[in-house]
Amino acid sequence: MRKFGLILFILLTTLTFVKAQKRTLDKIAGVVGSGIILQSDIESQYAQFLVQGNQPNPSIKCYILQQLLTQKLLAQQAVIDSVTVKDDEVDAEVDRRMRSMVARAGGEERLEGFLGRSIIQYKDEIRPEIKEQKIAEKMRQKITEKVNVTPYDIKKYFDAIPKDSLRTYNKEVEIGAISISPTLTAAEKKFVKEKVESLRARVKAGEDFGNLARLYSQDPGSAAEGGDLGFGDRSGYVKEFSAQAFKLKAGEISPVFETDYGFHFLQVIERRGEQVHVRHILIKPDITQASLDRAKAKIDSVYTLLSGNKKIDFSSAAAFYSDDKETKFNGGMMLNADNVQARTTYIPTDKLDPQVALVVDTMKVGSLSKPQLFSAQDGKKSYKILFLKSKTDAHKANLAQDLPKIKDLAYEDKLNRSVSEWFEKKRKETYVKIDPEFMSCPQLKIWTSANPTAQAK
Template sequence: MRKFGIAILSIIFFMQAAKAQPKHTLDKIAGVVGSSIILQSDIELKYATYIAQGMQPNPSAKCQILQSLLTQKLLAAQAIIDSVEVKDDEVDNDVDRRMRGMIQRAGGQDRLEQFLGRSVIQYKDEIRPDIKEGLIAQKMQQKITSNVNTTPQDVKKFFDGIPKDSLPTFNKEVEVGEIVFNPKLSATEKEAYRTKAEDLRKRVVAGEDFGSLARLYSQDPGSAPNGGDLGFNDRTGFVKEFTAMAFKLKAGDISPVFESDFGFHFLQVIERRGEQVHVRHILIIPVVTQESLTRAKSKADSIYTLLKTNNKIDFSSAAAYYSDNKDTKFNGGMLLNAENVEARSTYIPTDKLDPQVALVTDTMKVGSISKPFLFTGADGKQGYKMLYLKSTTNAHKANLIQDYPKLKEYANNEKVNRKVSEWFEKKRKETFIRIDPQYQGCPTIKDWGTPTTTPITAEVKP
């Protein structure tokens, strides 16, 4: 938390410096793309963010920032021509998502507003145009590369083009399945938490401020500091119980207390906008008891015994039927490589495994199932799980047989990057681009400027 506070203060220092310095230092125009301008203060603010993220001071990074802004402006300009748009709801969602993250890391809305020197509402209004333009640019780039297709012949050509002494080495990888048993409270054990949520709801209905109670009592760390506000979301943004409740109420309505996998909630609809709803909520999370953990272990032990003694049920079927992890149970219990989720790769480098999983699988044989063991999830909650080691692949030089999915991804990325580069090369020659002399020595954009004898506008007029 302290680290983020320092980061925010670094950003604010640059923002305040931008206001304090003469216009010819920070408020001059650093670049022009068609009818759009890029201010020096835009670059300074993004550079401050770069430093705040833990990167070492590096003035050349400003060249990269300007290049990024130039490409965003080019894409956004083409998007207007091609009628590529983003909905206001998409922008609102992205702004809200970013703000919730900033509020959480800053330790509350009040602290963030203190750091920013302005209200969250003001700050959201300031960043909204840039976020909208960025989303439009992303959509435009996706359109440019939408017809890129990578065939097996492309993959082989890509692989054959890699010098043999430059072939990448892939670390040892494993395929691991899991069956998770989360402790479940009995109705009696849950009652105290439901009652607490009911009592808070009664206080809201009686006239107490929803936001204040959320800040004091809600146990959702992402929204509590913001008064329980979750921003705008569509039907895919919530768990099913929450969605069902949020989308059947009218603006201003307060829901009854209901239960989801997270605990007991009640919510208030702030605004409905088509298939988007803006809500705030209060969450009470039941605490796992030792008795519920004991029950989870007992169930895990019985399923382990079943798998060891009954050859009519395999691990995949048992995971689909018994596992409490919804992210893996419908995948036969198999864990996915977090760095290659889109390809749904089940091959995970051992150095990327959860340490708890790595410790257990390190002593397992291929095809074996571990005994149930106690684990602690990323949310701090405990449960039991058993693991299945499906395969291991030792560290090796890349080859087409073992590594085709990875090589296909690399080959596809190369084609996408080439397509984008060709588009930019053509488009920048067709578009009026001016770059301030301060940046004309940047290697990556030194040839971007349109030849002209007219000097770039030196300052932004108030």
Template sequence: MRKLTVLILCFVTNVFIVQAQKKSLDKVAAVVGNGIILSSDIENQYNNYLLQGNQPNPAIKCQVLQTLLTQKLLSQQAVIDSVIVKDDDVDSEIDRRMRSYIQRAGGQEKLEAFLGKSVIQYKDEMRPDLREQMTAQRMQQKITEKISVTPQDVKNYFNAIPKDSLPSINKEVEIAQIVFNPKLSKDEKQLYREKAEGLRERIKKGEDFATLATLYSQDPGSAPTGGDLGFADRSTFVKEFAAMAFKLKAGDISPVFETDFGFHFLQVIERRGEQVHVRHILIVPEITQASLDRTKTRADSIYNIIKTMKADFSSAASQFSDDNETKYNGGMMLNAEEVQNRSTFIPTDKLDPQIALVVDTMKVGNIAQPSLYTAQQTNKKSYKILYLKSKTDAHKANLAQDFPKLKDAAAESKTSKAVSEWFEKRRKETFINIDPEYQTCDQLKTWVTTTASAQIK
């Protein structure tokens, strides 16, 4: 059932672009309660699987149908339990996906050529299926939302694991950091503000916003779509952007303003309740060597303050670090794979290679001198001071060292059991009929109800 849960999330959240099958060629692949699943639904999802670069494997169609069956059960129960997905939420998700599709296709015109229809038409066609997918997700969340795990649950889970099957835990470290981002001077910034002002003026004089955004905007997510960000609510944007977007009227172009990303100006296309549809152009200032030198001097100064015991590392991180994700946690870095329980234990093989090289030379309690680092995804440079709080060698899992990990595993086991029991009960109560073509699938043999089996015969 754990595999089933993963499949639900995989196929529901990773819907890629496919051309619609002609309904006239469809046949009913399965009946679930008062809903049906068409052969084209399965083929479309299988095509999605191939578009992700996977090799052809017809057996995947069995997994696809299983996912669609579970989705139908969940969405039908959602109607009974009044689990509702708002129109605005569906629209936001459609817009998010379309931006991704357009970027992947290389522009809206290329996407429409591939689809054989307009983006507007495609949005309308995908809306019902997407609503059902999102509703199924919400329903599954409701099934598991009240599940909790006590310390005794964790102990019971651990004690049930055969000693020779205990998982191995990799070498882990706890690291704190103080980050110093280079900052341009007022004069250095002005050059980039003027570039944004120049583009805005060209648009005011009649040039096309979308064309200039595609040519000059440095937002990789929206530049291919002419700067279009689709519909989004206030929480989607940083505060400066949101304040500007929600105070303008449709058609208005904002003045140039600054955020942590750079200099923007935007145009409101449409306002719909608490959502706004905007497009923007972003100009990102480039860091100068002079700004890097100033940052190095600042980092050295803070390092000396810590080393001379005039401030402890945690306090210095809270006061001086430019990284908002760690500064309020004493600079402690979190395990990206265990963010929910805020684990500070990070496997050394998951560290940024640049940080790993430095940590490898450190002893517990050491503070490394400021070094220049380049972010892997953004290429942004920053100076960092690192502190090695702890280092744990590779070992077999145990309650003393690995309680947070075991708690997560126990919660996952308890959740999987609850979902499994829910589906087992619902399958027995719901009329389910599967076309003989798919009844050879091993994972679907228990899905057909007795009544349906009798009708097939």
């Protein structure tokens, strides 16, 4: 709660500063071609930087101005090249940002108090800026859309790396998993559902919802707060929860319903547009020995099928049998959680779940592990069969072992060089003016050096 209060204090003081800035005589911090960047534009983005929980750092304003100069240059070229964005793309981004700000502030009313104007007014104010950002992003994509790397490019990039600068890759493995989770029968769930029904009846009879949540709810994130989840939108909840939360009026209590987490009932406290403030009580069913036995029998049969039937491979078996939604449609292969964007299946062994690492350590490439019971951090249990697809010892980067990774690095390097070359050419052709206050920023030297049209005011 102290951290939350600090965030609110920062939000209030920074937004107050920006409003004061706009009431005073604003000044031009930079000019790019026909685009003007005001000091208040920089202060506004710096305020957002602080609201996100970052420590005060005035030098960040140099980086902000650099980004705004870049954005202006891209947006102006987009007009020439007829690059546009659809209104619904802009609206979606505006709504996404507002949802984040509302959640941080603790509701629309509080945020409007901090902003000193309505949400609708603020959305109208930030929409042009966000539209320009989206256009600049699209223009950057156009500049790089034809960039690709050939085998020659990859080798040239790798050969240019000094040998003493080659990165060392840790020992890595590619692991597949088929996971079978224990499921309860209706009869096994009945006791838990009846318990939740009895708690709901007590609330309906007049007992305090918050006290019951603190005593009985098994949601570690909200029980101590009386079940209060604060404001959220549909994307923040699982579909069964959203279905209940967004069809009730303020004060109404939902029936008991089930999600992957257990049995709940909730109460809507307040509804504001596409944001709803709710509290809930959650009771998680205990996994029974019978349910574990059923899961064990099922995974044993899958293991027997894989071991004795060459007509089905691991990938197909994972898609058909596995309960793990994150891997079953990826051939059962686990992804490197530290590099999700690249969707790489190469995982350093020091990043593996210790339970998985212990099993994999004794496996040979191409082999299956016997079914074993695993426990997740949240306490959920499941039986897994592991498949070791590949194992690479720690080594210096080389083309034979690391071609996919070096290809990605070579592509990223070529991408950056293409953008840099484009900017270098456009900067020399474009009028640039920067306020003397920012001329000492190292990031901005490239905007004025070797540019006959660039100057300080």
